[in-house]
Amino acid sequence: MNFIIDFFNLGIIGSAKSIWSIAIIVIPLMVFMEIAKDIKLLDFISKLFKPITKLLSAEENAAFPLAVGIIFGISYGAGVLIKTSEDGNIDHRSLMIISVFLAACHAIVEDTLLFVAIGAKGLIIVFTRVFVAFIATIIISRFIKNNSQNLGE
Numbered sequence: 001m002n003f004i005i006d007f008f009n010l011g012i013i014g015s016a017k018s019i020w021s022i023a024i025i026v027i028p029l030m031v032f033m034e035i036a037k038d039i040k041l042l043d044f045i046s047k048l049f050k051p052i053t054k055l056l057s058a059e060e061n062a063a064f065p066l067a068v069g070i071i072f073g074i075s076y077g078a079g080v081l082i083k084t085s086e087d088g089n090i091d092h093r094s095l096m097i098i099s100v101f102l103a104a105c106h107a108i109v110e111d112t113l114l115f116v117a118i119g120a121k122g123l124i125i126v127f128t129r130v131f132v133a134f135i136a137t138i139i140i141s142r143f144i145k146n147n148s149q150n151l152g153e
Contacts (some may be wrong), residue, residue: 021117026110045071056101056137058094065090066098073107096144097137105133 035041046064053062065084069077081098082088090098108126116122 012099016017018118022114026114026119036137053094053098056097056134057141058097059090061089062094062098069098069102070108073110074102077102077106093141093144097141100140101133103133104127104136 034096036045043064046067049061049063049067049070053060053066058066061084066079068080078099081090081095081102083097098133111124112122115125
């Protein structure tokens, strides 16, 4: 009987520690994201991502959704990407290229910190995800038709 009680105590305490570790990372990131939006830091960051969009053969307008997706995650990145495409500010090819890249490499900061919290090597995770994302995107981009029509039109 003591085994069962010890098992549940260990499970509850272990789970609580894991939840606490995740909360310590996620809550400050959420606060930072809101502040970054308010002070237009994301606009500055997206300018830094323009060379990446060129490397991926995407439009410069794709830099902002790419930056948001890489930093804050696929849901925020997809939301910005959808809004950008609805506004007609990005062509179909760039939309597909950025979507492929973000599928492999999104929330790079948050995900990496979460894995580091449970003992993973952060640099290995970052470099592997970025490398796989670039290779997959470059290969797939060769098969995506180049059309000049925007999706919002």
